[in-house]
Amino acid sequence: MTPYPKLSRAIAILSSFERIALALLMLTMVALTVGGVLVREIMPSFSRNVAWVDEGARYMMVWLVFLSLGLALQEGRQIAMTTFLERLNPAIRVWVGRAIDLVGVLLTVYIAWVGFEMAQNVGRTGQFSPTLRIPAAVLYYALPVGFLLLAFRYALSLFGLIQRWSQSSGAAH
Template identity: 25%
Template sequence: MRILKKAEDVFVGTALIAATLVLFVNIVLRYFFDANTTWAEEFIRYAMIWIAFIGSSICFRRGIHVGVDLLINSVSKAGKKVLQVYINIIAVVFMIFLIKFGFDLVIFSMDTGQITPSLEIKMYWIYLAIPVGAILSIVHIITQTINLLRNYQTSLD
């Protein structure tokens, strides 16, 4: 699990740095040298897609996804844990749909042979961010749920 955590963090950090550098270089080229790279905007767009989906799994791992605390704060301590387990189950179901439809999109893109206009890479590499991010999210949600249930059992003893 530690390796997965490190890989996610390194990937997102590297992608953010790369996108920022490409954006900076493109701005300098455009405004100071009246030159422009055709691939920069496309690279940044696709990097941000991967950052968003892998970043989503990082948010699940850290428990920092946006949520509505009003309901959770209005129930007892035991009720919070039960409610959190139900929320995690719903999140896993949603992620399963993302995986299914994400893989459908990847397979469709592979069958049609779509490529990106400027970078000329296979489009399925971009679409692959959806199921990969969802799978990583499920791993973190299940891990959190197991930890929550273990803590729940020890707190009832």
């Protein structure tokens, strides 16, 4: 991994925590949605009692998407256009990858900052979700949290603490 064993351990713990959180969110979202559909179909008179399920599943889906950004980058599961990189000299390929990581850090930190400002603005309005009565800002905070996790992974790659760019292949991995 890295020449910094404590940092490697912290990265592994963060990745494990993210995997567990994402799995729990996905399982909960699916269980609630299936349960909500079954209640509506089997016991329509109780449908009003499960109106919150759709809203809860929507909130979970948004958080699921944004929380998965960093882990997806670390594991090479994001879309990559590698045709150009594959044609480069292997030594240059690594430097182009580092430039991509630098731009990635800058862009994702900026998006996180804008997302944080947006979430704060929504929070100041005092809006709440219609059925769960959760502050609407909770939904909007998924964006800065997710993009900060993504910026962290770009930074780890930029400084060589995770390997996304190798001289042997053009693909990010």
